Amino acid sequence: MNLSVNLKDVLFLDIETVPQKEKWQQLSKETQALYEKKTRYQRKEEFTAEAFYGRAGIWAEFGKIVCISVGYFITSLERKQFRLTSFYGDDEHAILTDFKALLVSHFAEKSKLLCAHNGKEFDFPFIARRMIVHQIALPEKLNLFGKKPWEVKHLDTLELWKFGDYKQYTSLKLLTSILGIPSPKEDIDGSEVAEVYYREKNMDRIVDYCEKDTLAVAQVLLRFNNQDLLKDSAILRA
Template identity: 65%
Template sequence: MLKRVNLEHILFLDIETVPQQKNYKDLDDTTKQLWELKTQYQRKDEFTPEEFYDRAGIWAEFGKIICISVGYFKIQGDIRNFRTTSFYGDEVTVLKEFKTLLETHFNNTHHLLCAHNGKEFDFPYIARRMIINSIDIPFKLNLFGKKPWEVPHLDTLELWKFGDYKTFTSLKLMAHVLGVPSPKDDIDGSQVRDVYYKENDIDRIITYCEKDTVTVAQIFLRLRNEPLLPEEEILSV
């Protein structure tokens, strides 16, 4: 079935998120209380709410998006290119620019979005942050009333499960077992907060996010049993 999908109809993506505030002490009292309630199961007695706040970027209610990287195939005859670009900076700007891309270039019924664990994280996170920021959700992210087979989303994690819902396979592990060059040669997700708030190095985060996007595309190619992208076929635009 995957080989029937036109590669040029897929927008591959990855997002990077951080806590809404640099420090826990910057939260108002109500948000602090809600954060404590939201995370009490995950924290148990091991961490205080303040100690756990560096993980706030995981939840759309307490985090924000600082980068969305996308990638898409352009194929002309025997020439295949994978082009990446990123939206970064102020969250509202990031979300609006991403929405514009969807509505102008990936707005047909045959267009699909693809991410690793996208159905559990990337897609709902983007939609929630759009609502929080008073941005209308684009058609590709609005699932209301859609039947399962009408949802325009692909998820490489879901494709790898083959119906097995008992386990989670990270992007790094899946890339390793499939022989895809590892994208984790600089930072990992747990370091994004510090790189953003302490080092103020958004360029480093963009590079990391784009590498993950390329890896998702590479994994998708492997799932189709097709050759991987060599470096010369990957372009940043």
């Protein structure tokens, strides 16, 4: 795969989301009814809406972002480095505002790209929807209204791996495994984030998990371009 992309123009990212409330009983009756209707197809008759509430974090209408991790390359003639940083915590508005500030100040140019695994189906629209909920004006990189496909500055490693085959989904864990990239799923996985957030109240674990996914996406893009993987010594954490 020959991607004509300057790595320094790419902002890699990953998000972690949880249900807006810890428990089903904390939702209003109206929200419970709306969730029941929204998830009817996914649940079929196997689960009640209450039993299915643990998955509420995958919908922007019923979930919230607790961490956005980003990474970008810093290259020179001597070496290639990769810097990681995260916006996280209980204040989703602050997370989104800080992330937007980064986009506006450092990744607003037309040459800049956003990259995530399954980003076009999940990360990018989820961030945009939550910004609208919080009445945060969308930055240009997330405002897709009226744009032609080639004007959308988004890269998706899942889409690249499909090569036009829209019948399958390949997880980041599977992709890193077959490409010989160290697995990012060493501690927790996405299904456990809500429990770690609400019960353990351990943001450090969530941030570490999110940053590892962000790094993995960057490593995948390097492998797609037949470039050497990043070594631990080249990874900088803010």
